[in-house]
Amino acid sequence: MNPKLPVNCPSCENGLAVSQLTCGNCHTSVSGNYPLPLLLLLPEEEQNFILQFFLSSGSLKEMATQMGKSYPTVRNKLDDTIKKINQLKTQTK
Amino acid sequence: MKTILFNPFEKYTENKLFAFGVLITLAGSYLGYLFQGRFDGVVDLHFVPSTTLFEPLIDNLINIVALFLLLFILGKYINNKTRAIDILTPVLIARFPFYLLTFSNYQNYISGVSEKLIASLNLQNKPTELDIATSDMVITLLFALISILFLIWFVILLFNGFKVATNSRGIKNNLLFAGAIILAEILSKIIFIFLN
Numbered sequence: 001m002n003p004k005l006p007v008n009c010p011s012c013e014n015g016l017a018v019s020q021l022t023c024g025n026c027h028t029s030v031s032g033n034y035p036l037p038l039l040l041l042l043p044e045e046e047q048n049f050i051l052q053f054f055l056s057s058g059s060l061k062e063m064a065t066q067m068g069k070s071y072p073t074v075r076n077k078l079d080d081t082i083k084k085i086n087q088l089k090t091q092t093k
Numbered sequence: 094m095k096t097i098l099f100n101p102f103e104k105y106t107e108n109k110l111f112a113f114g115v116l117i118t119l120a121g122s123y124l125g126y127l128f129q130g131r132f133d134g135v136v137d138l139h140f141v142p143s144t145t146l147f148e149p150l151i152d153n154l155i156n157i158v159a160l161f162l163l164l165f166i167l168g169k170y171i172n173n174k175t176r177a178i179d180i181l182t183p184v185l186i187a188r189f190p191f192y193l194l195t196f197s198n199y200q201n202y203i204s205g206v207s208e209k210l211i212a213s214l215n216l217q218n219k220p221t222e223l224d225i226a227t228s229d230m231v232i233t234l235l236f237a238l239i240s241i242l243f244l245i246w247f248v249i250l251l252f253n254g255f256k257v258a259t260n261s262r263g264i265k266n267n268l269l270f271a272g273a274i275i276l277a278e279i280l281s282k283i284i285f286i287f288l289n
Contacts, residue, residue: 072179073103076260
């Protein structure tokens with residue numbers, strides 16, 4: 001099971017930031033305060049949707065076929081995701 | 094099954110939906126001819142003594158055009174990306190319940206019962222003295238109940254299709270949707286008055 005990346009504080013629900021990164025090979029650690037990239041703030045399902053959109057060269061028709069959904073359903077999902085990203089952009093500014 | 098009955102627009106491609114919509118419009122119009130049904134309004138079905146082959150088809154075309162125009166204008170207002178085909182398919186498919194209702198007039202059954210009921214309504218009688226057979230009353234009430242359920246089915250299909258086509262949300266848009274159906278009904282009635 002892949003552990004889910006927490007993006008909000010379980011205590012106060014504020015957005016979390018990266019404070020430590022570790023090299024998997026030599027175990028060198030880097031500490032600091034790095035904000036999470038915008039895309040990682042989205043739920044995993046929406047991240048996968050964006051990845052699929054990218055891999056299908058932005059063709060909503062192809063995505064609709066792959067997902068077994070109609071074209072407007074996929075377009076609505078994309079519009080909702082864009083709306084959400086714009087909201088997150090405003091919030092993180 | 095639930096998706097096919099109430100929201101096929103979420104899953105199936107516009108080509109499949111359009112083909113199915115055209116097919117049921119033709120079949121439904123033929124059923125109207127077979128069972129003497131006239132679709133004289135966007136949300137109407139009336140049984141008449143006789144119809145020609147093309148009358149129910151023309152009725153349906155008028156209803157489809159009226160409803161499509163109103164919903165497409167509203168769809169464009171709600172979401173500029175709304176495509177005409179995504180509005181047309183629910184308008185065509187949502188009429189399916191009306192086509193099924195024509196079967197109730199098999200061998201002039203429902204119109205016969207209705208005529209008997211009207212004939213028994215003697216204006217000189219008091220309401221309590223109406224000469225109506227219990228079986229006729231039960232059949233009429235049952236038909237009324239089924240008609241209401243099928244009307245609800247029509248609205249659910251149309252609403253779900255419109256929602257998928259426009260990504261519409263919120264009470265304001267739902268009220269506008271209801272208003273568009275009422276306006277389409279008025280528009281279709283005006284066209285029918287001009288044609289008759």
